[in-house]
């Protein structure tokens with residue numbers, strides 16, 4: 463489809479067909495981009511990087527997949543990309559406050575940058591609007607989480623006044639704050655008592671970070687029989703669910719709802735016995751990877767400026783419908 467698109471454009475642009483076609487085809491083939499992610503072992507990011515590679519194979523550009531788990535690693539990844547002749551990169555940074563330093567390095571090399579998932583912030587904590595970004599609509603997706611939890615509490619006939627909420631937080635990451643605030647808001651709107659919401663601040667946005675954060679909160683609040691769990695992503699909700707299991711809570715007393723819809727959730731839904739992990743709001747990591755790679759490619763090869771900010775939406779996935787939603791979102 464894209465090939466047809468660029469061919470049509472060439473035909474329009476030029477009266478002499480063959481010579482410019484050869485030149486254009488060659489310059490497109492020389493496009494090489496990096497795709498740097500903060501957690502290369504997480505299913506979300508594996509899928510995102512694979513989708514970027516597939517877009518490259520289809521449209522004729524190269525994608526170099528790299529991990530950048532801290533500032534040092536990101537800067538060496540950029541150096542490495544530059545020495546390989548890459549003209550730009552898509553990045554989900556390990557810390558959004560690295561934005562100015564990353565942009566500084568990229569600008570020295572004349573490289574174009576798009577952020578995916580986690581948007582850079584300036585030194586005063588404002589989003590770096592100048593860098594094109596594609597990410598989840600955090601508040602809306604967070605609200606879907608809260609609504610799903612409220613509906614499931616109702617389905618199980620729980621009295622909300624007797625339920626505790628484990629809110630696994632990450633205050634350094636604005637999208638995480640938006641997501642957990644959105645979920646909190648929806649719960650409160652549904653009548654959940656704010657006093658029963660307990661924070662578990664995580665150091666890292668993964669299962670082990672969440673598990674360590676959740677365990678002490680569960681033991682401090684031992685009086686509750688029923689727990690609901692939410693966080694910025696399903697990996698973290700799974701950490702919370704594993705902590706409730708270790709603490710000795712039965713799965714039917716726990717409702718965890720995550721965000722992402724990646725391999726971590728599929729593995730959980732595939733288990734024979736249901737766990738406290740009730741569902742997840744799935745977003746297409748395939749689309750995130752593909753779209754950002756394609757936008758960067760068109761920016762480099764065709765000077766087409768990418769959209770400044772794209773917000774994506776999500777669909778609730780549970781044990782009952784996960785395979786259908788997975789297919790629908792191309793996951």
Ligand code: FCA
Pocket residue numbers: 506554579580598637667694695721722
């Ligand atoms: C953040 C989270 C990831 C994923 C992504 C879209 O980077 O850490 O798990 O939710 O946003």
